[in-house]
Amino acid sequence: MSHANTLGQAAQTSAPLRLDALxxxxLILDADRMERNIARLRDRLAPLGVALRPHLKTAKSVEVARHVMSSPQGPATVSTLKEAEFFAAAGVRDIIYAVGITPWKLAKVIELRRQGVDLAVVLDTVEQAEAVAAASREAGIAIPVLIEIDCDGHRSGVVPDDAARLVAIGRALIDGGELRGVLTHAGGSYGARGVQALQQAAEQERKSVVDAAAILRGAGLPCPVVSLGSTPTAHHALDLTGVTEVRAGVFVFFDLVMAGIGICQVEDIAISVLATVIGHQREKGWILVDAGWMAMSQDRGTAKQAVNQGYGVVCDIAGHAYPDLIMADANQEHGIITLRPGSQGTLPDLAIGDRLRILPNHACATGAQHRQYNVVHGESDVVTGQWQRFGGW
Amino acid sequence: MSHANTLGQAAQTSAPLRLDALxxxxLILDADRMERNIARLRDRLAPLGVALRPHLKTAKSVEVARHVMSSPQGPATVSTLKEAEFFAAAGVRDIIYAVGITPWKLAKVIELRRQGVDLAVVLDTVEQAEAVAAASREAGIAIPVLIEIDCDGHRSGVVPDDAARLVAIGRALIDGGELRGVLTHAGGSYGARGVQALQQAAEQERKSVVDAAAILRGAGLPCPVVSLGSTPTAHHALDLTGVTEVRAGVFVFFDLVMAGIGICQVEDIAISVLATVIGHQREKGWILVDAGWMAMSQDRGTAKQAVNQGYGVVCDIAGHAYPDLIMADANQEHGIITLRPGSQGTLPDLAIGDRLRILPNHACATGAQHRQYNVVHGESDVVTGQWQRFGGW
Structure with missing residues (x-):
């Protein structure tokens, strides 16, 4: 749209853009909810004495990043080198690229470090550490490394008691690289149920990196950074002794999966998809909208939870959820909205052309389907900004 | 990438770009497989005497569209007005926008028609027809309409024997609009199993629009276009008497869902995601790659089929599938590759930095996660073109 980026100013001098004109x-972002979500995690972490290094893979936007980072220079976490390049170009100077590095990506890492970006990489093998040390020597630039720790078996990383592998990786970095610390992500916490299980997942996450750091230090290796994080554990850790920083991303927006785990309420979810009614199948109790899986993503993360929200929870244009109304099915550009199975409720009376907002299962996945946030504040229908998102690699 | 768009020429005069440099x-597109897939459907439809109106929602690329359309002017089908605008700008002049229209979208339809694009819309209510007629009168431009028919209950449309509704819609268009015909899509055929069930789905699809056309004509209304289509039914229709055109999209690339239904072989799938090995969890039999659900999409369409392919089937860099090797799980930027449950096979010996190609469950969904096709031909590793894709609305 032509008013993108300049709308913040334009809105002051002409008729404001409203939701019904989009x-x-x-994609709609309620900045009031976002600010509350960010404040909530900051308030939670402050007494625990750790820094927040937000994961920007959820936001993929300079404006959102500036709201969530503690300074315009960072710190930040990213999941792709494109994110690193994009945020570096916007002035971020302290970044961890938190997906295991492959040797051919090191040239780009070195390029960013030459530009003054303190970009660190993550790895879990001696082979990768040797490649980092060799590339560092060749460039005359030490690439900082965090050794990935596998705290719950859900993905990559060194198990925290594999002292031989940890020390071998650390030593492989000595001649050229820089061992900066250890890092883990409790991805398994997404499957935890109940406060106690979440507190246990948080403590297991903490213990894994603190133990690994102790092994490295015991072997005479440096380990200044002890990094962990996931939105569920960040909101449930009771003790973060030995940890230097927490990483999380989804907490900024929240989503139905987080609500299903109990990390937030549905009313806290800050992003939604604006859709228009395009038809009905009245005898089936279906309302059809012009948002299908292309707009919502195909994330069905709540299907494994106690309440299956289909492709999303349906709200009115002000963002209030209709009781029991979900997007039960979706095609590429069609969404089928209906009452939850077993509901005693009634369908809202919606005409063709009426507008709805659909809350997503997974903020990272739904956000990725869009190139712009349309920013609103609470119940107001005025769009106060249009913030660009980026995608790709 | 800087060589995008000009690579076709550049490759002639300098060292060719190869898969291992991407x-x-x-996203990789094997143009040889694509050409074979396109020829196969054309050869199938020719003796049935119907035109092909390819659905470009799968391709979202001018270059692919030009390979699949019968002329640079079309005909074509689209699922969003952005697709209509994009392909119109590239010279396509005969387009059906095949998602139910809402009144506020008519201004854009009229704008495209004013530019000389024969853009038709789809609807299934009298209310929409009245809005189209009113907008047509106001603009002095008759908007052509296809009435959507519900052939299998899977989504929107008028049931084919609801004569009263069909005729009422047709009559509502008389004063200003243009009733061009009827249209259906056998989306239910994706759940059909076996040749006989697919042939029945095709005949049910045909009968639904032919019956609806007869009702309209019997009421003295025009119905020149009788349009149907889905990739499964297009490949199984034995008789298309009374049908004027077939629409299909996925047939260009095919995917694992289509292979699971039996419409193609895994070896026919023309698109794949190139990924790099970033790690191992050897004791678990896992290989980790840098393509997660962001690159593959979250489509799990084969999960409901006889063979669950996880997030995709893993091939070597030349596109040959490894026996029983699938992407069993995925995070945003991590894919976990392992042998299919119960496999007696062995993991290939892959080192960090090695490259793989992953075949997708659903071509439309995986394609949408990317902004470019890297074009190869068969087993050659030379990238002969980089074709832009677009997304959004």
Missing amino acids: ETPC | ETPC
Whole structure:
């Protein structure tokens, strides 16, 4: 849209853009909810004495990043080198690229470090550490490394008691690289149920990196950074002794999966997809909208939870959820909205052309389907900004 | 990438770009397989005497569209007005926008028609028809309409024997609009199993639009176009008497869902995601790659089929599938590759930095995660073109 980026100013001098003038489907961000979500995690972490290094893979936007980072220079976490390049170009100077590095990506890491970005990489093998040390020597630039720790078996990393592998990786970095610390992510916490299980997942996450750091230090190796994080554990850790920083991303927006785990309420979810009613199948109790899986993503993360939210929870244009109304099915550009199975409720009376907002299962996945946040504040229908998102690699 | 768009020429005069020089993850299109897939459907439809109106929602690329359309002017089908605008700008002049229209979208339809694009819309209510007629009168431009028919209950449309509704819609268009015909899509055929069930789905699809056309004509209304289509039914229809055109999209690339239904072989699938090995969890039999659900999409369409392919089937860099090797799980930027449950096979010996190609469950969904096709031909590793894709609304 032509007013993108300049809307913040334009809105002051001409008629404001309103939700009912947006083309649908599009992505809506309630900045008031976002600010509350960010404040909530900051308030939680402050007494625990750790820094927040937000994961920007959820936001993929300079404006959102500036709201969530503690300074315009960072610190930040990213999941792709494109994110690193994009945020570096916007002035971020302290970044961890938190997906295991491959040797051919090191040239780009070195390029960013030459530009003054303190970009660190993550790895879990001696082979990768040797490649980092060799590339560092060749460039005359020490690439900082965090050794990935596998705290719960859900993905990559060194198990925290594999002292031989940890020390071998650390030593492989000595001649050229820089061992900066250890890092883990409790991805398994997404499957935890109940406060106690979440507190246990948080403590297991903490213990894994603190133990690994002790092994490295015991072998005479440096380990200044002890990094962990996931939105569920960040909101449930009771003690973060020995930890230097927490990483989390989804907490900024929240989503139905987080609500299903109990990390937030549905009313806290800050992003939604604006859709228009395009038809009915009245005898089936279906309302059809112009947002399908292309707009919502195909994330069905709540299907494994106690309450299956289909492709999303349906709200009115002000963002209030209709009781029991979900997007039960979706095609590429069609969404089928209906009452939850077993509901005693009634369908809202919606005409063709009426607008709805759909809350997503997974903020990272739904956000990725869009190139712009349309920013609103609470119940106001005025769009106060249009913030660009980026995608790709 | 800087060589995008000009590579076709550049490759002639300098060293060719090869698969192992691409940044990963990225989308690969085997143009040889694509050409065979296109020829196969054309050869099938020719003796049935119907035109092909390809659905470009799968391709979202001018270059692919030009390979699949019968002329640079079309005909074509689209699922969003952005697709209509994009392909119109590239010279396509005969387009059906095949998602139910809402009144506020009509201004854009009229704008495209004013530019000389024969853009038709789809609807299934009298209310929409009245809005189209009113907008047509106001603009002095008759908007052509296809009435959507519900052939199998899977989504929107008028049931084919609801004569009263069909005729009422047709009559509502008389004063200003243009009733061009009827249209259906056998989306239910994706759940059909076996040749006989697919042939029945095709005949049910045909009968639904032919019956609806007869009702309209019997009421003295025009119905020149009788349009149907889905990739499974297009490949199984034995008789298309009374049908004027077939629409299909996925047939260009095919995917694992289509292979699971039996419409193609895994070896026919023309698109894949190139990924790099970033790690191992050897004791678990896992290989980790830098393509997660962001690169593959979260489509799990084969999970409901006889063979669950996880997030995709893993091939070597030349596109040959490894026996029983699938992407069993995925995070945003991590894929976990392992042998299919119960496999007696062995993991290939892959080192960090090695490259793989992953075949997708659903071509439309995986394609949408990327902004470019890297074009190869069969087993050659030379990238002969980089074709831009678009997304959004």
